[in-house]
Amino acid sequence: MIDIHALSVALDSTHSPRSMIVMFFIILGCFFLTVGTLGLLRLPDVYNRLHATSKSTTLGAASIFFSGFLHYGFQGMGLTSLVGVLFLFLTAPTGSHMISRAAQKMGVEFFGDVTWPTHSDSQTHSNEDAISDETDV
Amino acid sequence: MAELFSFNLLLTSALILISIRTLFCGYRAFIGPTIPDRVIGIDAIGTNITAIAILLAILTPFDYFVLVGLVLAIIGFISTIAAANYISESEVIQ
Numbered sequence: 614m615i616d617i618h619a620l621s622v623a624l625d626s627t628h629s630p631r632s633m634i635v636m637f638f639i640i641l642g643c644f645f646l647t648v649g650t651l652g653l654l655r656l657p658d659v660y661n662r663l664h665a666t667s668k669s670t671t672l673g674a675a676s677i678f679f680s681g682f683l684h685y686g687f688q689g690m691g692l693t694s695l696v697g698v699l700f701l702f703l704t705a706p707t708g709s710h711m712i713s714r715a716a717q718k719m720g721v722e723f724f725g726d727v728t729w730p731t732h733s734d735s736q737t738h739s740n741e742d743a744i745s746d747e748t749d750v
Numbered sequence: 751m752a753e754l755f756s757f758n759l760l761l762t763s764a765l766i767l768i769s770i771r772t773l774f775c776g777y778r779a780f781i782g783p784t785i786p787d788r789v790i791g792i793d794a795i796g797t798n799i800t801a802i803a804i805l806l807a808i809l810t811p812f813d814y815f816v817l818v819g820l821v822l823a824i825i826g827f828i829s830t831i832a833a834a835n836y837i838s839e840s841e842v843i844q
Contacts, residue, residue: 650771704827711834716786
């Protein structure tokens with residue numbers, strides 16, 4: 614059993630401005646991760662859950678990465694943290710888009726009476742025509 | 751009051767909170783009604799574990815946990831893409 618407080622880095626001035634900014638970004642990241650997990654648990658639909666997690670969880674993890682960059686500065690692991698921020702902002706929208714496209718191809722239905730949006734030139738069609746238009750695109 | 755708001759206490763409580771949230775994401779990954787729900791839950795677990803690795807790197811003198819977090823993010827992205835391809839095209843690599 615490792616005593617984690619004995620190993621912890623002695624930030625001797627806890628209330629220096631840099632550590633205050635690091636604390637702020639950690640609290641911001643925890644807030645966004647909490648909101649994302651709450652949405653993942655409580656929202657009624659696959660698409661709604663994807664909406665909740667893909668934005669707020671990405672933002673929370675990116676702000677925790679950014680707090681790592683602020684903690685280490687422009688050297689070594691700080692630059693790796695910046696690479697992590699860039700990577701998260703590039704890949705998380707791609708992954709959630711792939712999952713939502715797979716859910717549409719599987720035929721997962723919306724919650725309630727929500728349908729897929731109609732095309733701009735087929736506004737006069739009924740909802741069933743819009744669904745059959747959407748599925749073969 | 752200064753002891754109440756220390757850096758290590760904030761980091762430890764953030765670690766405990768993120769661990770509890772990862773357990774709740776596991777609830778969605780276990781009993782998600784459809785398969786994309788499970789994939790979303792596993793993706794959220796991967797992102798939370800990335801955040802846990804960064805917080806461990808800040809809390810302890812082991813700097814290389816940042817690299818662990820980066821590699822976990824990469825593996826989570828690849829697994830998400832593979833699962834989405836497997837759902838929609840029923841093969842991972844075509």
